[in-house]
Amino acid sequence: MVSAVRIFYYKSYLILHLNTSFPRSSMTTGGASSSGADTSPKKKGWPKGRKRRLLPKDSNAPKGPLSGESGLHDAGYMLFMGDQREVLRQTQPGLAFHEITKLVAQRWAALDQIAKTKYLEAAEADKERYQKEMEEYQKTDAYKNFLQKQRKAETPSPPKKTRKENGEERKEEEEEEEESSTSLLSTVREGELRQLRKSNTDYEEQNAILQKHIESMKSTVERLESETSQQRSNNAALQQHIETLRRTLARAFINLPLPGSEAAPTEETIDSYMVQLHSLIVNNPQQHQGLIQTVRGIVSQLALT
Numbered sequence: 001m002v003s004a005v006r007i008f009y010y011k012s013y014l015i016l017h018l019n020t021s022f023p024r025s026s027m028t029t030g031g032a033s034s035s036g037a038d039t040s041p042k043k044k045g046w047p048k049g050r051k052r053r054l055l056p057k058d059s060n061a062p063k064g065p066l067s068g069e070s071g072l073h074d075a076g077y078m079l080f081m082g083d084q085r086e087v088l089r090q091t092q093p094g095l096a097f098h099e100i101t102k103l104v105a106q107r108w109a110a111l112d113q114i115a116k117t118k119y120l121e122a123a124e125a126d127k128e129r130y131q132k133e134m135e136e137y138q139k140t141d142a143y144k145n146f147l148q149k150q151r152k153a154e155t156p157s158p159p160k161k162t163r164k165e166n167g168e169e170r171k172e173e174e175e176e177e178e179e180s181s182t183s184l185l186s187t188v189r190e191g192e193l194r195q196l197r198k199s200n201t202d203y204e205e206q207n208a209i210l211q212k213h214i215e216s217m218k219s220t221v222e223r224l225e226s227e228t229s230q231q232r233s234n235n236a237a238l239q240q241h242i243e244t245l246r247r248t249l250a251r252a253f254i255n256l257p258l259p260g261s262e263a264a265p266t267e268e269t270i271d272s273y274m275v276q277l278h279s280l281i282v283n284n285p286q287q288h289q290g291l292i293q294t295v296r297g298i299v300s301q302l303a304l305t
Contacts, residue, residue, distance in 0.1 A: 060142045062133035065126045075123035076116060080108055246270050252298050253277075259291065 065075065084104045088095060095103070108116075137143055250270045257264055258276055265273040277295070280288055 058143070058146045060137070060140075060146070062130060062137055065123070065130040072120060072123055072127070075126070076119035077108055079119045079122055080104070080111070080116075243267075248302060249274065252302055256291075256294060256298065259288070 081101075081104045084107060085100055088100050088103060246267050250265050250267045253270075253273065254264045258273065259280065263269075281292055281295070285292065
């Protein structure tokens with residue numbers, strides 16, 4: 001975009017410079033005589049049907065100087081034009097573009113050399129700035145990448161192949177694709193088979209572990225059932241022994257009612273009777289010496305086996 005604006009300014013400057021330097025009559029007559037005298041053949045343009053190869057532009061490169069496409073004098077004039085255009089637009093907003101350009105050209109021609117030197121030095125400084133930035137930029141990776149892209153763009157494209165060659169290449173590509181797809185399918189199948197074999201082996205190992213665990217649980221259940229049955233038998237024997245003991249104690253203490261109570265013990269009340277008897281003997285042994293002697297006699301005569 002910047003280079004297009006520069007070219008536009010430069011062309012406008014050349015047009016105005018030629019218009020102010022030469023009269024229109026001499027230009028037209030000279031142009032007519034020269035055109036009549038010039039019998040050289042015209043240069044042919046770009047061949048029809050052939051595309052121009054556009055080289056890539058470096059968007060990361062530093063901004064070029066105004067004197068890059070023209071001389072230092074023209075670069076100074078373009079700087080002067082940039083300043084004067086803004087002034088004229090503010091002071092005389094009704095002027096057309098060609099009028100502004102003409103006034104700028106007249107002011108530049110009337111400008112003294114000292115004032116022109118200011119713009120020429122600015123153009124020179126801008127050129128030095130560009131050279132310095134360009135030297136720094138050429139050391140970066142972005143510039144190297146741009147050179148690679150430019151070389152690729154400059155490389156001529158291979159000649160077009162005939163239909164026969166394209167057909168043969170397409171056939172070869174199809175055969176290669178078919179072979180690659182077949183080999184890929186076989187590779188995938190082999191991988192799936194390996195995965196299935198591995199999964200089957202894992203399942204068999206897990207089944208073996210579960211089978212051992214089940215057998216262990218079965219033996220544990222059988223052992224617990226045996227122990228439960230034995231405990232039930234022991235509980236039944238103990239219950240029978242307790243019932244026998246209750247009957248024996250009830251018969252032995254049937255004639256010994258507790259002090260303050262005339263009720264004799266039975267098989268149903270023998271448990272509470274023995275608890276009360278023990279409490280009386282332990283709490284007041286001095287008051288119940290006779291009771292203690294009677295109990296000792298009864299107990300000595302008991303056969304508790």
